[in-house]
Amino acid sequence: MFEYRNGELWAEDVAVERIVEEVGTPVYIYSKAHFVSQFKRFDDAATRNHTICFAVKANSNLSVVNVFAQLNAGADIVSKGELFRALKAGIKPENIVFSGVAKTKDEIAYALENNIKMINVESEDELYAIDEVAKSLNKKAPIAFRINPDVDPKTHPYISTGLKKNKFGVPYDEALELYEKANKLDGIEIVGVQFHIGSQLLDTTPIYDASVRIAKLIEALNDRGIKIKIVDVGGGVGIVYDEKTDKEPDVNKYVSDVEKAFENFDVEIVFEPGRFLVGNGGILVSRVVYHKKNLNKRFLIVDAGMNDLLRPSLYSAYHRIAPVKLTGSERIVCDIVGPICETGDFFARDYEIEDVPNSGLIAVFSAGAYGFTMASNYNSRPRAAEVMVDGNSFKIIRKRESLEDLIAGEVL
Ligand SMILES: *Cc1c(COP(=O)(O)O)cnc(C)c1O
Numbered sequence: 001m002f003e004y005r006n007g008e009l010w011a012e013d014v015a016v017e018r019i020v021e022e023v024g025t026p027v028y029i030y031s032k033a034h035f036v037s038q039f040k041r042f043d044d045a046a047t048r049n050h051t052i053c054f055a056v057k058a059n060s061n062l063s064v065v066n067v068f069a070q071l072n073a074g075a076d077i078v079s080k081g082e083l084f085r086a087l088k089a090g091i092k093p094e095n096i097v098f099s100g101v102a103k104t105k106d107e108i109a110y111a112l113e114n115n116i117k118m119i120n121v122e123s124e125d126e127l128y129a130i131d132e133v134a135k136s137l138n139k140k141a142p143i144a145f146r147i148n149p150d151v152d153p154k155t156h157p158y159i160s161t162g163l164k165k166n167k168f169g170v171p172y173d174e175a176l177e178l179y180e181k182a183n184k185l186d187g188i189e190i191v192g193v194q195f196h197i198g199s200q201l202l203d204t205t206p207i208y209d210a211s212v213r214i215a216k217l218i219e220a221l222n223d224r225g226i227k228i229k230i231v232d233v234g235g236g237v238g239i240v241y242d243e244k245t246d247k248e249p250d251v252n253k254y255v256s257d258v259e260k261a262f263e264n265f266d267v268e269i270v271f272e273p274g275r276f277l278v279g280n281g282g283i284l285v286s287r288v289v290y291h292k293k294n295l296n297k298r299f300l301i302v303d304a305g306m307n308d309l310l311r312p313s314l315y316s317a318y319h320r321i322a323p324v325k326l327t328g329s330e331r332i333v334c335d336i337v338g339p340i341c342e343t344g345d346f347f348a349r350d351y352e353i354e355d356v357p358n359s360g361l362i363a364v365f366s367a368g369a370y371g372f373t374m375a376s377n378y379n380s381r382p383r384a385a386e387v388m389v390d391g392n393s394f395k396i397i398r399k400r401e402s403l404e405d406l407i408a409g410e411v412l
Contacts (some may be wrong), residue, residue: 001031001389002283002365007326009363013392016324020361023396025287026304026384028057028372030177030397033390034281035368042276043071045255048156048269051117055096055235055274056082062386063397064278065089072074074117076235076272080107083356087114097232097270098145099196101126101167108133112141118230118270120146120194122169127182134187143182144192144232147175148219149210153236161198169195175217179226190226192270193218196234199275202246203255204237211261218265232270233258239279241366242318246255251276275369282368284309284384285324288360289339298334300353302362305338306345307378309364311370313344321347323354324361336362340379372398380406 001012009016011029019029042052053074054160060082065075066089072322074095075086077114086096098115101123103111108130111119121127121143134141148169153161170178182188197210211233218228237254240246255271262269286304293299321336332355336347347364356362375383382401387394 001034006193009324011389014389014394017149019387019394020172023385026308027285030282030388032388038277039071041251045252050269051095053270053272056086058274059278060085060373061386061397062089074368080110105129105133112137112139118142118144118192120144122146131185131187140189142189142191142192145170146194147172149195150211151206151210153206155200192230193228194232199236200238201236202238202249204249208257211258215261231262231267235272235274237273237276239275279369281364284367286362288358300334300336305340307376307381308384310374312347320365321362323356324363329355333362
């Protein structure tokens with residue numbers, strides 16, 4: 001949905017330069033058509049009773065979440081704030097699942113008052129907190145345990161979550177005992193089992209392996225009279241960041257593998273994709289401020305920084321970067337860096353790119369997931385604007401922050 005026409009980058013049927021003229025830089029630009037088509041690819045692959053719960057942390061802009069709400073998606077949320085957003089964006093509460101290791105009683109109460117689908121419990125302490133809150137509200141909390149299946153997703157260590165050493169979920173070997181304990185609590189209604197082993201998985205075999213382990217657990221639970229109605233297989237399906245090295249995962253195979261792992265059970269399958277739905281539907285556009293040379297090292301200094309897009313700094317993540325206008329000028333090897341006072345403030349290092357003059361525009365691709373949602377005001381930089389393109393029109397879906405926004409709520 002982002003392509004070059006006569007050497008100029010377009011987002012669907014709108015020239016990126018036209019958006020920048022009106023909105024300025026840095027700006028996130030999203031393609032609605034990409035979001036819709038990714039959702040449909042996923043949804044069409046599923047043949048069994050299922051719900052796709054968009055992982056709101058990947059991109060939580062109301063208009064983005066609303067695209068999925070209109071497609072009848074649910075949401076996977078990890079905080080009270082995300083629940084608030086998901087509801088505002090039109091996601092039905094009965095399609096919302098709540099993950100996270102540190103849900104407070106206040107957050108649990110908010111979730112129960114809104115009658116969400118399921119709370120994914122990550123520890124025994126949390127189980128008792130949920131039971132207590134539910135009883136105080138005269139409710140039964142629908143829960144799943146998040147099981148740590150101890151399979152290696154073979155992705156970046158910061159985004160693998162299903163290993164024994166990670167903080168997420170409860171150990172596989174303790175699961176039966178925990179379900180037995182939960183089964184005795186008046187405020188708890190056991191409805192499901194959940195797992196999520198990591199993110200940016202280009203090979204989804206580890207998710208299948210985890211599913212097989214979880215299927216064994218469901219069998220053991222059913223034998224003990226604990227009926228599982230929902231199996232939630234988390235998110236994690238990866239996207240192509242680098243066309244030279246990444247191979248697009250086969251969504252049809254992934255979904256059919258998961259369905260096969262649970263073929264013996266009459267369960268609803270919940271998927272929690274985040275990155276897959278939005279990652280390649282967004283770019284971050286930034287203006288070149290200066291060129292600089294320190295001895296042999298060249299820098300392209302741009303007006304977006306790690307406060308706008310943290311992934312390269314946080315995970316050494318690769319993002320493809322290219323000029324918005326191709327002019328055929330010489331190719332240079334440079335570091336593409338931002339204005340933040342940190343050595344870690346870079347988008348790419350030793351990167352070969354067609355040179356872009358000062359005031360020219362660059363696009364950082366694959367920025368639709370974990371881009372704006374990780375943005376901060378570090379160095380007192382107002383956060384970027386967000387724009388959604390739909391066909392030949394576009395709309396500002398979040399205004400650029402102002403200087404006044406920067407100090408809102410502060411006291412002198
Ligand atoms: C982050 C997260 C997701 C989404 O992960 P993606 O890799 O973006 O698909 C899904 N479920 C849980 C519990 C998460 O923490």
